[in-house]
Amino acid sequence: MLGEFLGMAAGNLWRMKLRTGLTVAGVAIGIGALVTMFSFAFGLQRNVSAEFRELGLFNTLHVMPGGPSGGPGVVVDGEDPDDSAAAAEVVGEDTGGAADSIVILDDAAIEAIAALPGVVHVYPQDTFDARLVWGSQEREVTAQALPASFGQKRGVRKILAGRFFTADSVPEIVLSDRVLRAWEAAPDSIVGDTITLQAAGRGALVREFVGPMLEDERLPDELRALGQGISEFYLSRLGENRCRLAVVGVIEVERGWGFRLHDALVPSGIAGGLDRLGFSNPIELLARMSAGAGAGYPLAVVTLDQRADAEAVREAIEARGLQVLSFAAEFARMRRAFLIFDIIVGVVGIVALAVAALGILNTMVMSILERVREIGILKSLGARDSQIRWLFLVESGLIGLLGSVGGWLLGWGVSRILSLIVGRLLVSQGNPPIDFFVMTAGLAAAAIGFGVVVSLLSGLLPAARAARVDPVQALRRE
Amino acid sequence: MLKAKGLTRVYRLGGEEIRALDGVDFHVRSGEHVRIVGASGSGKSTLLNLLAGLDHPTAGSIETSAGSLTEMPPARIAEYRARWIGMVFQSFNLIPHQSALQNVALGMLFIGLPARERLRRAEETLTELGLADRLHHRPGDLSGGEQQRVALARALAKRPRLLLADEPTGNLDQENSARLAEWFARLSAAGLTIVVVTHDQQLAQRAVHRTLEMSYGRIVRETTHREVGPTAEGRC
Numbered sequence: 001m002l003g004e005f006l007g008m009a010a011g012n013l014w015r016m017k018l019r020t021g022l023t024v025a026g027v028a029i030g031i032g033a034l035v036t037m038f039s040f041a042f043g044l045q046r047n048v049s050a051e052f053r054e055l056g057l058f059n060t061l062h063v064m065p066g067g068p069s070g071g072p073g074v075v076v077d078g079e080d081p082d083d084s085a086a087a088a089e090v091v092g093e094d095t096g097g098a099a100d101s102i103v104i105l106d107d108a109a110i111e112a113i114a115a116l117p118g119v120v121h122v123y124p125q126d127t128f129d130a131r132l133v134w135g136s137q138e139r140e141v142t143a144q145a146l147p148a149s150f151g152q153k154r155g156v157r158k159i160l161a162g163r164f165f166t167a168d169s170v171p172e173i174v175l176s177d178r179v180l181r182a183w184e185a186a187p188d189s190i191v192g193d194t195i196t197l198q199a200a201g202r203g204a205l206v207r208e209f210v211g212p213m214l215e216d217e218r219l220p221d222e223l224r225a226l227g228q229g230i231s232e233f234y235l236s237r238l239g240e241n242r243c244r245l246a247v248v249g250v251i252e253v254e255r256g257w258g259f260r261l262h263d264a265l266v267p268s269g270i271a272g273g274l275d276r277l278g279f280s281n282p283i284e285l286l287a288r289m290s291a292g293a294g295a296g297y298p299l300a301v302v303t304l305d306q307r308a309d310a311e312a313v314r315e316a317i318e319a320r321g322l323q324v325l326s327f328a329a330e331f332a333r334m335r336r337a338f339l340i341f342d343i344i345v346g347v348v349g350i351v352a353l354a355v356a357a358l359g360i361l362n363t364m365v366m367s368i369l370e371r372v373r374e375i376g377i378l379k380s381l382g383a384r385d386s387q388i389r390w391l392f393l394v395e396s397g398l399i400g401l402l403g404s405v406g407g408w409l410l411g412w413g414v415s416r417i418l419s420l421i422v423g424r425l426l427v428s429q430g431n432p433p434i435d436f437f438v439m440t441a442g443l444a445a446a447a448i449g450f451g452v453v454v455s456l457l458s459g460l461l462p463a464a465r466a467a468r469v470d471p472v473q474a475l476r477r478e
Numbered sequence: 479m480l481k482a483k484g485l486t487r488v489y490r491l492g493g494e495e496i497r498a499l500d501g502v503d504f505h506v507r508s509g510e511h512v513r514i515v516g517a518s519g520s521g522k523s524t525l526l527n528l529l530a531g532l533d534h535p536t537a538g539s540i541e542t543s544a545g546s547l548t549e550m551p552p553a554r555i556a557e558y559r560a561r562w563i564g565m566v567f568q569s570f571n572l573i574p575h576q577s578a579l580q581n582v583a584l585g586m587l588f589i590g591l592p593a594r595e596r597l598r599r600a601e602e603t604l605t606e607l608g609l610a611d612r613l614h615h616r617p618g619d620l621s622g623g624e625q626q627r628v629a630l631a632r633a634l635a636k637r638p639r640l641l642l643a644d645e646p647t648g649n650l651d652q653e654n655s656a657r658l659a660e661w662f663a664r665l666s667a668a669g670l671t672i673v674v675v676t677h678d679q680q681l682a683q684r685a686v687h688r689t690l691e692m693s694y695g696r697i698v699r700e701t702t703h704r705e706v707g708p709t710a711e712g713r714c
Contacts, residue, residue, distance in 0.1 A: 004587060015575055377571050380532060381632075382560020382588035384553050471532045475571060 027403020376474025400455020
């Protein structure tokens with residue numbers, strides 16, 4: 001019987017082509033808007049989630065020094081900042097710090113964190129400004145000191161050529177593809193070559209700024225001699241700020257959402273021996289200043305085992321007075337924001353669909369008014385009220401199905417076009433192309449199903465009205 | 479076959495009560511051909527609608543071989559109408575956008591016959607009624623007589639037990655009326671139970687067993703022309 005009704009409904013809709021077409025178009029626009037917006041919302045979530053997963057951030061914690069009111073932890077207020085043994089000792093205990101104490105993040109603290117159950121490894125965020133020299137090519141970069149164990153970390157960027165350095169004190173360097181692009185060189189062409197890394201160190205600062213001042217002839221000779229003596233003494237205590245390093249690998253750093261590696265990755269042992277400034281931007285400088293001059297790192301990255309209880313590790317680190325940023329927790333917060341975004345998107349789409357539903361209601365009411373006599377005939381032939389109701393519901397459902405399929409195609413087309421435009425825009429600005437829209441079979445099925453259900457709901461009232469038609473009155477109608 | 483007792487139908491129009499049927503007692507035997515006559519507004523069509531289950535009596539009862547029509551739920555009344563009743567109307571009541579074949583096949587949709595069987599029976603019945611070359615014509619392309627034959631084919635194709643006709647020749651010329659009268663006579667002779675509301679003398683004089691005359695919602699006269707034959711009795 002449903003097949004018969006489908007045939008009859010299709011025939012009735014076909015006879016009223018213009019009206020049907022306009023109503024179907026209304027549904028298609030509503031569903032199309034809904035599909036496009038949800039596709040964007042899902043795409044955004046997918047991209048962020050994929051990036052988190054790719055970078056291994058779901059099992060990554062960022063640890064920062066504890067603030068002056070950081071609570072219990074390493075109490076170094078008034079202590080020698082270089083006394084890392086003392087700091088390590090305190091990191092291992094919950095001593096209950098003073099409200100204005102500073103909890104530093106130094107090597108001892110990092111070792112204590114590394115000893116926590118579930119922690120795979122910890123490395124400090126240790127960056128500095130440097131100049132790379134390769135033959136006649138030069139480039140200013142931000143260099144990053146990393147332990148060799150970072151190479152085994154899940155989520156390390158794709159290695160385009162060569163390998164990661166294998167020990168903390170080997171004179172090796174890994175460069176980013178960005179540097180190679182700037183030098184217009186292929187990744188393979190540099191692996192094996194030796195380059196010079198010149199860090200922006202304290203010695204360079206002295207030579208750059210103090211040197212010219214001491215050469216000022218207006219200064220009294222005694223003062224100038226004293227200044228030069230102090231400078232030389234200071235410089236003699238500093239190490240070299242340059243070293244020759246073998247390029248062992250090139251990694252890809254372009255893709256990403258902000259959790260990027262820097263352009264030159266240097267073994268931590270090598271970087272530790274260089275005369276260099278311990279910051280490469282004002283934020284890091286402020287972090288250093290808040291942690292105490294020269295005392296510890298502004299940030300350490302903690303990688304957890306997949307099965308580790310991230311919350312327990314976080315609590316254990318926080319109990320030591322350090323600040324922890326958990327990406328998994330941040331992502332959970334982001335998911336809540338995404339949910340709100342989805343709801344807003346859904347409401348906007350539903351408003352469009354509600355307008356389409358009114359169109360269906362209008363079309364069906366008109367159709368019934370025009371076909372009262374036909375309903376009477378069907379009843380005289382033995383049609384039950386429920387069958388009349390179904391006949392009209394099938395009609396509205398068919399409008400919904402056509403409109404929903406059309407709407408999905410429309411949404412798909414719009415999202416592809418927008419994706420193409422945005423992709424080209426990103427590429428033109430030197431960014432990798434990102435597909436901001438996700439079109440899944442589930443979204444298609446949900447959109448079509450939702451459109452059909454809304455159409456059936458719109459058809460309920462007219463169908464009930466059709467079922468109530470009095471056959472005697474209907475057959476008398478001309 | 480069919481027995482009505484104390485059948486009353488009251489309409490309310492603008493606060494005024496109109497008694498279309500007023501305590502009608504009435505019966506139809508299987509194979510009987512009954513003619514109902516009377517002035518306009520005498521209640522003939524109302525009686526026919528009640529017998530078809532299209533309308534509900536205000537009071538009284540209708541007993542049929544399928545059960546009490548007045549006690550059946552609406553879905554069973556619809557089924558009774560689908561399986562037992564064939565109806566022919568003065569204004570044909572064909573669906574204008576369907577062909578003759580589709581209109582006739584539609585008459586069997588609600589008895590659950592498969593589409594192929596419906597089309598086979600529809601074609602067969604239309605051919606019997608002389609419309610083999612009009613199968614795919616729409617009602618608008620047919621003459622009044624042809625349309626009424628399509629309507630008759632629609633009523634007969636499902637093989638009903640009771641044919642109800644409301645002024646079937648009302649919109650036909652004399653020649654087509656005579657042809658339709660001939661068909662009713664044949665159907666009656668074949669034993670089909672027929673109740674026809676008509677003013678048409680040709681239709682009235684052919685093969686009618688009884689004539690009931692109605693006035694102001696009551697049966698005021700009953701004339702028996704001939705008895706129902708044993709062959710006809712045996713059919714239903």
